[in-house]
Amino acid sequence: MEDESLRPAVAEALARMKAGATPVLIRLLKSPDPRHRKYAAYILGEFRSAAVIKLLIPLLGDLSRDVHTAAFMALGKIGDERAAAPLIAALTNNTDPRVLEKSAEALARIGEPAIEAL
Secondary structure, eight states, rough: OGGGGGGGHHHHHHHHHHHHHHHHHHHHTTTSHHHHHHHHHHHHHHHHHTGGGGHHGGGGOOOOOOHHHHHHHHHHHHHHHHHHHHHHHHSSSOOOOHHHHHHHHHHHHHHHHHHOOO
């Protein structure tokens, strides 16, 4: 941003947007429309909020390739030790092969330092 004086106002506006949009996006994760689930996961990934990690993991098993890819990408963007623990839990407590595969891929994407932090 070129105008440094606007930086605090922009940061505040983005924080308000995130706070206001997150509850709606969480509801959209359960929408019957895969486009809603996909875009909600994508936006939540952009917010990089650890609060939604456990809500994104079930989407790794979504029948829609776009949805499970968006969830995988979102988890990778959140990508730190906060995401690693729920992903490891998904690997040990799930029988859905899509969830298992994407959980393992997401852990690999997050990387070794996050796993060592556990």
